[in-house]
Amino acid sequence: MKIHGIETGRVKVTERWREGEGKGIKRLLNAVFDKNMTGWLPIHVWIIEHPEGLIVIDTGVPSDANKPRYFPPYMPLLQRAAIFDVSPEDEIGPQIQRLGLNPDDVRWVVMTHLHQDHDGGLHHFPNAEFVVSRDEWNFASGFKGRMNGYLNQRWPRSFSPTLVDFQKTPFGPFASHAKLTHAGDVTLVPTPGHSPGHLSVLLNEGDTTIMFAGDTSYTERHLVQLMADGVGTDIAAEIETHRKILAYAAENPTVYLPSHDPDALQRLADRAIIKMQE
Ligand SMILES: [Zn+2]
Known part of the structure; x- marks a missing residue:
């Protein structure tokens, strides 16, 4: 199955944001007042x-996020x-078309979570079924969601995702899960911590699992070191989620792909599995 990792622009955050x-x-x-910034980090979107x-x-x-007043005054972090x-x-719509794919052919858009650097391209997929965990939706929507740091006033009016209720049956170390595809080869698991309803996507490639991990950690090193x-x-x-991912990876060779890890595209190309700490 062909997988595309796409860099839809770059971001720098403070070091105390990432760690x-x-x-x-x-x-x-x-995190807000740290004077030290990271280098440029990718903002990944994945296509299967x-x-x-x-x-x-x-x-x-x-691309509006570059503009000085894009983020409202009550969001000092951003x-x-x-x-x-x-x-x-750089936006996902033009990039999909450059790959020779049609945004109208997208069956599902799975949102790991609804932070503003993940939900900024919703309008590029007018016909897709969006998939969001119910816990994330409850935390992110409405006035309370704005107070929780979400830019839900920028969501398209038509945004009405399918909400995932995870079945209380385990999937390896994860206590619950939901299947996305009929074939059963794409599994959604709850990976809370960075946000309450954060989810990750596990694609079973046979010998290897590809894990699309959103912001469960910013790099593989932060995962392995439980930071x-x-x-x-x-x-x-968040650390309990790290432990579960590592427990899963100990049983199933896993390629770990966080949204902002500069090494993720190379690991995907090489199918380089998580290296446990010596
Ligand atoms: Zn995030």
Whole structure:
């Protein structure tokens, strides 16, 4: 099955955003006011050419995010601690077309979560079925969602995703899961921590699992070293998610693809599985 990893622009965040320090509100303030920025990080979108139809995972950020007043004043984290570099040609719509694929042929768009650097290309898929976990939807929508840091006022009016309720039957170390495809080769698992309803997508390629991991961690190193980011909603849940992913990978060779890991595309090309720490 052909898988495309697409860089839909770049972002820099503070080091204490990518790798958290401190607890509670102090952890968030450390992320906001850290003077040190990361280098440019990719904003990945993934496309699986599945026999049941194209599957897109996340939608990137719009080129408007470069503009100074794109983020409202009540979002200091995004105003102060992140810099975006996205051109109109970087957006997922034009990029899909350059691959020779048609956005109208997309069967599912699975959202790992609804943060603004993942939900910024929803409008490129007017005919697709969007898939979001119910917990993420409940946390991200409405006025409360805006207070929780989501830009839901920018969602297309027609955005009405299918909400996933995970079946309470285990999938390896994950306590629950949901199947996306009829063939059963694409599985959604809850991976909370960075956001309460965060999910990851596992594609069974036979010998190898490809894990589209969203922001469960920013790099494979942060996963293996059990290091939570500085902006997640629940540090303990994020580290518990890391442990589950590592337990899964110990049983099933797994290629780990977070959204903002500069090495992810190379690992996908090489089918390089997670290296456990010595
Ligand atoms: Zn995120």
